[in-house]
Amino acid sequence: MEAEINKMELxxxxADSDLDYIQYRLEYEIKTNHPDSTDLGLSPWTKEEKTVAExxxxxTSDL
Structure with missing residues (x-):
């Protein structure tokens, strides 16, 4: 049972690492290919999104 939990944690x-990388790549692509575009900017996180991220x-740090 614990081995399965460890596998799921990994x-x-x-997945978290992959999402961080995807976000980085998207931001890089937007800044590189559309530096003057205002409508492609990333909106700041809402309070709820920040809370969930925290x-x-x-x-995950407890794991």
């Missing part, structure tokens, strides 16, 4: 960590980070 899968979540990899919860996820604290949860």
């Amino acid at each position: 899968m979540f960590q990899k 919860q996820l980070k604290s949860h």
